[in-house]
Amino acid sequence: MSADKFERMDRLPFEKVFKDPVHDYIHVRHRILLDLIDTKEFQRLRRIKQLGTAQFTFHGAEHSRFSHSLGVYEITRKIVDMFERNYPQEWDLDMRLVTLCAALLHDLGHGPFSHTFEKIFDTDHEEFTTDIILSEGTEIHDVLRRVSPDFPNQVASVITKEHKNPQVVQLISSQIDADRMDYLQRDAFFTGATYGAFDLSRILRVIRPYKDGIAFQYQGMHAVEDYVVSRFQMYMQVYFHPASRGMEVTLDRLLYRAKQLYEEGALYPQFPLLDPFFKDTYSLDDYLKLDDGVLQTAINLWTNSEDAYLSALSKMFLNRQPFKSLSYQKGKDDYLVEALRDIVGNLKYDKDIFTRTNSSSDLPYDYKLKSKTPIHLMQADGTLVELSEASPIVRSLSGNLHGDHRLFVPKEFLENHLTNKAVSMFQEDYDEFQKYILNDRIIDPNKNRSGE
Structure with a gap:
């Protein structure tokens, strides 16, 4: 027929x-x-x-x-x-x-x-x-x-x-x-x-x-x-939108940390519906069991994780406390991005978990x-x-790509003053971080701040 x-x-x-x-x-x-x-x-x-x-x-x-x-x-x-x-x-x-x-x-x-x-x-x-x-x-x-x-x-x-x-x-x-x-x-x-x-x-x-x-x-x-x-x-x-991308980065780092802990045998609480994806052995049936509610339930459970990083990231996501960002020129400013990541890593943070670059472009x-x-x-x-x-x-x-490149970091690094007591112990590093910022973008502090 x-x-x-x-x-x-x-x-x-x-x-x-x-x-x-x-x-x-x-x-x-x-x-x-x-x-x-x-x-x-x-x-x-x-x-x-x-x-x-x-x-x-x-x-x-x-x-x-x-x-x-x-x-x-x-x-x-x-x-x-x-x-x-x-x-x-x-x-x-x-x-x-x-x-x-x-x-x-x-x-x-x-x-x-x-x-x-x-x-x-x-x-x-x-x-x-x-x-x-x-x-x-x-x-x-x-x-x-x-x-x-x-x-x-x-x-x-x-x-x-x-x-x-x-x-x-x-x-x-x-x-x-x-x-x-x-x-x-x-x-x-x-x-x-x-x-x-x-x-x-x-x-x-x-x-x-x-x-x-x-x-x-x-x-x-x-x-x-x-x-x-x-x-x-x-x-x-x-x-x-930078705020949407900030939440996306928060979720990205959260899932990255959960997968990392699973591979180390240290993920708790465990969430069986995600096990096949952590092990890379998932089937179509496994995939069809997932939806936004399932993933948010897992994140809710992980707010009580004994791992401080996973717990913090889960709370950031559920309570809408995303990473904040600075724009930069890819290629030209890569060394500045690494310098800022190192400063974040000098404090209480793992820089691979609490910093992330994100590029968005479209034709x-x-x-x-x-x-x-x-x-x-x-x-x-x-x-x-x-x-x-x-x-x-x-x-x-x-024919022209439109978008930008951004470095995402914990929000306290981009606040006008220190509000986090744990970070306030590292005033010198925080002040050093601020030298790299001008009007929501990364600059070289050794050059003219007008954008030279």
Whole structure:
């Protein structure tokens, strides 16, 4: 049975809707999509926050991967509906179901505080997404196989960007895709930031398929341009916020210390759900047992650890007392960073645990990347123009990494006066540390403080 025929037979007698603060209503017309949403693997996404540690900076950012995944599905559904109405010659009807399923399931493999967790335990959420889809025995796999034995492979190939139809792949993963369209608007809504606002309805009006992928009508250039600028602003103002990164570093060092203690046989209290990750012997079932609540429970227990470092870091994380940071120029200032780390290490701190460098950078748009498909505008005669050729604003952002490098240290080193009694015993070291600081950045104290 073809996917198109299955999709027609699989229609619900009454359309199901989910009320959504961003898209108003999310419409589900097919039993298979509703059954995918009801699986335990998809429901787990309710327990994983979309923005990780950014919730500690923007208190409204309590939304989940679940709501984001529904949003990506809804945007994709609107696009596919429009393609079927307006471009039946360019769009293959058989691609509808695989596109909608891939949109819904694209974030299935995210773990607790995903990016920080991934760095410590060397996991990959995209690999877990495909594993969940392809592994016999998962509820997701069983539902997808109702279409055909090969259908899970088709959906997974969209996630891995190996699907034969470039239109399908670009709708889910490209420099302007349904994933980014939803998370920019959703994250802007819940953080209260206006930077992520762009004219989504206009973009959905001018998007169109062509033989080699997805393009946008030329007259919609300014809406696409606004999307690129909004993405740039959200990364600079929200995703790379120093306070969020401070909480991320706190969590990173906390998990690093817990893993270190486990390997030494000294982790107490132990937390069995994390043992497979400390031992690097985890399975898919082990991974699916984890969510934000599980990890926070472990951290809560570790506040009572006999290890002073693990206990302190756990309390810092739970009570929102993150590391503070200074910006520096990577390469040029590396020797200054090491000097400051040594000063921290001279006090009561282990510098490998209580200092950390963190770099955040992003390419808002780049037409030169071989791994990324350029954004194309389609003129009235059908010819394509790459976006930065038509937009001076996008051209100014294109190809340039934006972000910064920061050194994170315990907050008392960046306070105007010593408040920690234990640190006050080392006034000389503290004063030496202050010589390296000017306006939230690291400087060489032996050079002119004006920035020479």
